[in-house]
Amino acid sequence: MDLESFKVDEIRLWRIKLEYREPFRTSFGVEKCKETIIIGLKSGDYYGYGELVAIREPSYSYETLDTALSIFKEYFIPLVLKKELNPYVFYNETSWIRGHPMAKAAFEMALWDLHAKYLEKPLYEVIGGSRKKVEVGVSIGIQDSVDRLIRRIEEYLEEGYRRIKIKIKPGWDFEVLEKVRREFPDIPLTADANAAYTKEDIPRLTNIDKYNLLYLEQPLYYWDIYYHSILQRKISTPICLDESLQNSLVTEAAIKMGATKIINLKPGRVGGIIESLHINEIGLKNNTPMWIGGMLETGIGRSFNVSIATLDNVKYPSDISESRRYYMKDIITEEWIMENGFMEPRKEAGIGVEIDWRYFYKKVLKEWVFR
Ligand code: OSB
Ligand code: MG
Numbered sequence: 001m002d003l004e005s006f007k008v009d010e011i012r013l014w015r016i017k018l019e020y021r022e023p024f025r026t027s028f029g030v031e032k033c034k035e036t037i038i039i040g041l042k043s044g045d046y047y048g049y050g051e052l053v054a055i056r057e058p059s060y061s062y063e064t065l066d067t068a069l070s071i072f073k074e075y076f077i078p079l080v081l082k083k084e085l086n087p088y089v090f091y092n093e094t095s096w097i098r099g100h101p102m103a104k105a106a107f108e109m110a111l112w113d114l115h116a117k118y119l120e121k122p123l124y125e126v127i128g129g130s131r132k133k134v135e136v137g138v139s140i141g142i143q144d145s146v147d148r149l150i151r152r153i154e155e156y157l158e159e160g161y162r163r164i165k166i167k168i169k170p171g172w173d174f175e176v177l178e179k180v181r182r183e184f185p186d187i188p189l190t191a192d193a194n195a196a197y198t199k200e201d202i203p204r205l206t207n208i209d210k211y212n213l214l215y216l217e218q219p220l221y222y223w224d225i226y227y228h229s230i231l232q233r234k235i236s237t238p239i240c241l242d243e244s245l246q247n248s249l250v251t252e253a254a255i256k257m258g259a260t261k262i263i264n265l266k267p268g269r270v271g272g273i274i275e276s277l278h279i280n281e282i283g284l285k286n287n288t289p290m291w292i293g294g295m296l297e298t299g300i301g302r303s304f305n306v307s308i309a310t311l312d313n314v315k316y317p318s319d320i321s322e323s324r325r326y327y328m329k330d331i332i333t334e335e336w337i338m339e340n341g342f343m344e345p346r347k348e349a350g351i352g353v354e355i356d357w358r359y360f361y362k363k364v365l366k367e368w369v370f371r
């Protein structure tokens with residue numbers, strides 16, 4: 001890989017808050033607004049951007065907006081500001097910091113954007129992506145009624161999404177799947193429990209094979225790789241881990257233990273693009289395909305997901321929906337749209353999207369400038 005170093009001469013952090021078009025409900029809670037931190041790095045005439053996937057509460061992960069902010073201020077800004085570096089230098093120099101993969105990913109990804117802009121190449125090309133367009137599906141939160149869920153599914157299929165994922169939890173699972181399958185016998189369907197079950201549920205969870213799912217996403221607790229491997233031996237539906245896979249080492253271990261047959265890769269969850277590239281290789285070597293998961297990102301974070309979804313081990317539709325599925329208006333000038341259930345990475349350098357600054361600044365809660 002062509003890796004020159006560059007000097008970052010200014011760093012900005014923006015804490016922003018955007019309303020979702022509608023609340024998103026999972027087994028671990030409801031999200032009504034996207035509150036996140038956008039990172040802006042300036043190097044000469046080039047600007048790179050990154051987005052944090054951590055949320056306010058330590059629910060999906062232990063990381064939060066404030067833990068990330070603290071890591072940024074105390075460690076990453078002194079490391080990056082005025083220094084000659086590139087994404088690999090950042091990766092190596094932060095390897096001693098345990099955990100905080102979401103904080104690392106946000107900064108590392110901004111450095112990748114800057115790096116690709118220096119090379120004047122689209123990011124997906126720089127990271128070795130082999131696809132010109134990526135197949136996408138939609139993740140539908142828990143609804144007030146099954147009828148509402150069925151209407152939702154209908155709408156999204158109409159729009160062209162190529163896979164439907166529904167959220168499940170105890171009390172909103174088999175009956176719902178039964179009705180959804182009755183309505184839509186053949187659609188590519190998956191279910192995501194966000195770790196809502198325990199090993200005591202394993203006998204019940206074997207019923208999952210009735211519904212012909214592409215895979216069952218993260219049924220058990222995020223540390224519980226062992227019991228996922230036990231469950232996998234009892235069901236034919238492949239398990240696809242999400243929360244459990246916090247980096248490439250854990251991903252390899254989970255595969256070797258038979259705890260996951262498919263990988264949900266969220267670059268923001270595993271520490272960034274370098275870890276994502278390792279996971280791509282591990283998946284290829286172990287015959288374990290993947291797809292790219294989402295964290296309801298704005299147009300900035302979404303751009304990275306689209307670029308990474310061009311990697312060759314991506315074999316299933318990714319959770320990358322159009323901007324308008326989440327937001328009344330996205331913070332980028334040209335929103336993410338799909339055609340026929342496919343999205344195309346931008347041809348411009350880096351992530352290839354521009355921030356709509358006028359709108360963006362209306363959503364800024366706080367700005368920090370370091371120079
Ligand atoms: O488990 O994949 C998940 C959103 C927030 C937190 C966790 C998850 C999700 C989604 C939405 O399922 C994916 C998306 O469309 O961005
Ligand atoms: Mg998930």
